[in-house]
Amino acid sequence: MARMHNFSAGPAVLPLSVIEQLSCALADFQGCGLGLMEMSHRGKVFDDVIVGAEARFRKLIGVPDDYAVLFLQGGASLQFYMSALNLLGPGERADYLMTGVWSTKALKEAKRCSDAVAVWEQEGIPDHVPHPGSYTIREDSKYLHYTSNNTIYGTQFSALPEAGDRPLVGDLSSDIASRPVDVSRHAVLYAGAQKNLGPSGVCAVILSPWAVEQSRRADRLRPGGIPSMLSYDLMVKKSSMFNTPNTFGIYALDRVLAWVEDMGGVAAMTTRNEEKASLLYGELDRTGFWRPHARTDSRSQMNVTWRTPSPELDAAFVSEAAAAGLSGLKGHRSVGGIRASLYNACGIESVSALVSFMKDFESAKG
Ligand SMILES: Cc1ncc(COP(=O)(O)O)c(C=O)c1O
CATH class of the missing domain: 3.90.1150.10 (Aspartate Aminotransferase, domain 1)
Known part of the structure; x- marks a missing residue:
């Protein structure tokens, strides 16, 4: 087998040992006589997979015990909207640092359901990220959103952005698990898996207790409530299994994390x-x-x-x-x-x- 050196931006290279484990899971998973993709997500075998994946993720990323972890579908792009929808009531404020295409998309979605604005942006093609003191957060804004690593332009925050006493909402799609992160500064932290965590189709979402409480509150404040598939509160109550999750993707994520652990x-x-x-x-x-x-x-x-x-x-x-x-x-x-x-x-x-x-x-x- 001749594998190329793979510099793809995502979906991206996976460790060969993980790919070998995944191919074994296709036809007969752990001696069950069924492939992992062919069995119920409600059965004991998959339950062990998702519980194990969450435990490994918590340990490796350093997720505080009172935070929730979800493995959702819809990619980071759904989180652009979902984070604002759940954390804010109608017309409530959030501030965004605009460091590239992904933060532009995040702001566009947040504006659909809140008073979200850019508090820092660079003209032209961005080549740097803001430094503390180069932006002002609005007094009554509820969080500061940032994109930790800008996959397209190749810029990255070297430290968490300054947000005063406001929590952060972070898109870590292209640098999660590549370096330590202080999860406790965040209300929400989300990452599409297809760069550092596994295949596309799974998005890891970390929620503070405040974020889950805000989700319940937003459900009460928003006319008609939050649609089920978009509710953090419901997804936490159902342990990411309100509907059928990406079972194979979650197993792949677990295997990638086991590789990180071994390394x-x-x-x-x-x-x-x-x-x-x-x-x-x-x-x-x-x-x-x-x-x-x-x-x-x-x-x-x-x-x-x-x-x-x-x-x-x-x-x-x-x-x-x-x-x-x-x-x-x-x-x-x-x-x-x-x-x-x-x-x-x-x-x-x-x-x-x-x-x-x-x-x-x-x-x-x-
Ligand atoms: C930083 C960042 N955020 C969001 C996205 C969008 O992710 P998804 O395709 O999972 O919605 C990407 C995709 O490359 C990304 O690099």
Whole structure:
């Protein structure tokens, strides 16, 4: 089997050992004579899977005991709306830090059901994240929303944004489990699984006790109440199983988390991710040929974005890299250029192979 070095932004590379376990689960799961995708989500076998996945997730991410954990469908994109719908009553306020496409989408959805506004934004294509003091939170706003890592532009908060006594709502889709996070500062923290946690189709959502209480309150305040499938309170009461969950996706998430545990946990991932990112940024800064996008104080360790001196060379780089076994390096369709995603499961050997290809490319074309 010849697997390429995979730099895809998501769905993204999974550890090979996880893929092997998943293939075993397809035909006969744990000797049941049935594949995991073929059995009831209400049975004991799947119950053990989801309970185990939640316990592992709580331990690895450091979720406080009084917080709830959900595994939902609808991706992070549904959470853009669901978080505002549940945390706010009609016309109530929330403030947003606009660091890229995903925060723009989050704000757009929140505006449908609340008085949500941008309190910080950068003109043009964002190349940095805000620093404390560069924005003011409105007095009666209930939370501050931020996107921890901007998958498209390759910028990332190096510390939690300043929010005074307001709780944070964080979209951690592209950097969850890549480094430690203080969950207790958050009312809601959500992450689509398809970058660092597993396959698409599962979204991990962490809720503070206040967030669950707000959900009950919003249900009372909103005319007609909150639709069942969008209610945090109901999803918590039903332990993510109000309807049929993504059973296979949740098992895959559990296996990815078990791999993270075996590798030494989130602390080991942090070191591994720092090493990979510094190897690649080191090459980008070496000669002046490459044009890294993000400002140095906002560089992402998960998605590294850059250009060559011309769009034609960018295209040549991406196609020659693919021919050399390096996949998924094309920048997002909205910005072009080059992007290498270095999620947890991307190994240092893949980054070394990329850097060595970059050196050859520069010698040939620079
Ligand atoms: C930071 C961020 N937020 C949200 C999303 C949207 O996620 P989903 O496709 O799961 O709705 C993405 C997808 O790439 C993302 O990178």
